[in-house]
Amino acid sequence: MSGNAPGGRGTAAAVPILMYHAVGDDPAPATRALSVTPAAFAAQMRVVAEHGFTPLTAAALAAAWRSGGPLPARPLLITFDDGYEGVHRHALPVLAGHAFASTVFVSTGWLRGRWQEGGALDTMLDWAQVRELADAGTEIGGHSHTHPQLDQLDAGRLRFEALRCREIVAEELGTAPVSFAYPYGYSSRRVRTAVREAGFAQALAVGNALARRRQGPYALARVTVRRSTGVEEFTRLLEGRALGRNFAGDRALTKGYAVVRRARGAVRGHWI
Ligand SMILES: [Zn+2]
Numbered sequence: 052m053s054g055n056a057p058g059g060r061g062t063a064a065a066v067p068i069l070m071y072h073a074v075g076d077d078p079a080p081a082t083r084a085l086s087v088t089p090a091a092f093a094a095q096m097r098v099v100a101e102h103g104f105t106p107l108t109a110a111a112l113a114a115a116w117r118s119g120g121p122l123p124a125r126p127l128l129i130t131f132d133d134g135y136e137g138v139h140r141h142a143l144p145v146l147a148g149h150a151f152a153s154t155v156f157v158s159t160g161w162l163r164g165r166w167q168e169g170g171a172l173d174t175m176l177d178w179a180q181v182r183e184l185a186d187a188g189t190e191i192g193g194h195s196h197t198h199p200q201l202d203q204l205d206a207g208r209l210r211f212e213a214l215r216c217r218e219i220v221a222e223e224l225g226t227a228p229v230s231f232a233y234p235y236g237y238s239s240r241r242v243r244t245a246v247r248e249a250g251f252a253q254a255l256a257v258g259n260a261l262a263r264r265r266q267g268p269y270a271l272a273r274v275t276v277r278r279s280t281g282v283e284e285f286t287r288l289l290e291g292r293a294l295g296r297n298f299a300g301d302r303a304l305t306k307g308y309a310v311v312r313r314a315r316g317a318v319r320g321h322w323i
Contacts, residue, residue, distance in 0.1 A: 065261040066112060067104075067289050068128040069095075070236075070273040074137035079173040082135070086278050089141035095276065095285050096145050099127060102289060106151040108190035109230040109271075113253035116264045117322045127289070128262070129153040130255065130273065132194055132232055134162050135173055139180040147187055155184055156194035156232035156255075159219040166219050168197050178223050185224055192230035193217055193251060202239040209242065213249035230254070236273070243269040261291045268322055 073079075073086035087095070099106065105123035107115075109130065115122050129146070131138045134157035146153050155176075160168035163177040176184075185191050193216040195201060201209055213231070221227040229252045233242065236257030246254050247269060258272030266272055274288045 064122050064126055065263050065291060066122075066126045066128065067291070068109075068112075068130060068255060068262045068271060068273040069288070070255075070257065070275050071129070071131045071138075071142075072133055073135040073173050074131075074141045075135070075173075078135075078137070081172040084278055085275070086135075086137075087276060087280070088278070089137070089145075091278075091280075092142055093145050094282055095280075096129075096149055096151065098282060098286055098289070099129075099151070100149055102286075104289070106149075106153060108152045109154040109192060109253060109255060110190050111152070112262070113230070113268055113271075117252075117268070128273075130232065131155045132234075133158055133172070133198070134176045134181070134194070136176050136180065137174075139176055139184060143184060143187060143189070146189070152188060152190070154190040154192050154230060155181075156192040156230070157181065157216075157220065158194045158196065158198040158234070159216045160197040166196075170197060182224065190230060191220055191224060191228055192232060193220060193228045194232050195234050198234045200235055200237070201233060201242045201245075202237060206241075206245075209245045210249070213246050213251070217249050217251065232256075238270065264322065 071087060073082040074089060074092050075086060076088055078086040104125045104127040106127050106129050109128055112126060112128060129151060130153065134155060138155055159166050161171035162175045181191060195212040196215040197212065199212060201212060204212065217228055227250060231246050231251040231254040233254060233256055238256060243254065253268040253271065255271045255273055257275065259274050260272040262271045276285065
């Protein structure tokens with residue numbers, strides 16, 4: 052295994068954290084570029100299996116990094132943001148077939164049902180489906196209540212977005228969520244502090260890099276899987292190669308966040 056390869060024990064590991072959104076053959080236009088087809092998702096999970104990766108939940112990875120405990124030889128995380136219905140319909144059977152762990156980060160105000168606030172970009176999960184995912188071993192994490200740009204909010208609203216999301220997941224599932232993913236992937240020191248104070252033990256960003264322990268528990272990097280991601284590129288993502296190219300595309304898409312991005316890296320959390 053080369054020095055760059057993911058995997059290994061404990062603190063030295065570089066871990067691919069895959070970030071998915073919608074899974075479907077005919078997603079809404081707003082979610083299409085960041086969606087994958089069910090067939091592509093199934094093919095990607097075969098690649099994960101063939102390369103000998105062991106998918107973990109975000110909570111399990113963070114627990115290992117917090118304690119210095121062992122990780123499987125090739126740890127990897129499969130994550131889904133927002134809470135699209137296709138995750139239950141299309142991804143769950145594939146994940147169950149491989150016995151793969153995963154984490155779904157839900158925006159509670161977007162999900163169908165009694166907490167719904169509107170604004171969702173596509174057909175979302177309902178709470179019965181969220182419970183089925185949880186019962187199948189999927190970790191349910193938080194992704195705010197109404198999916199705002201958290202760094203743009205005043206202190207009260209920021210606190211509400213983190214706390215309300217956590218309270219609703221706790222009420223629906225009987226267990227408070229411990230992992231969070233920042234909407235749009237970006238955070239500031241203020242956002243990270245609010246997420247921690249709301250009770251989340253770790254949070255995931257984007258960054259298009261492999262995750263490493265040194266990133267700290269509130270700024271774990273993820274790599275984006277898109278509708279345009281072919282099997283070859285997907286394989287390179289798993290190995291931590293071609294991430295520069297991947298990131299270059301994102302910069303064009305998200306240049307509005309340039310100011311926010313400059314603030315990234317100013318503060319790192321600590322694993323205690
Ligand atoms: Zn999102």
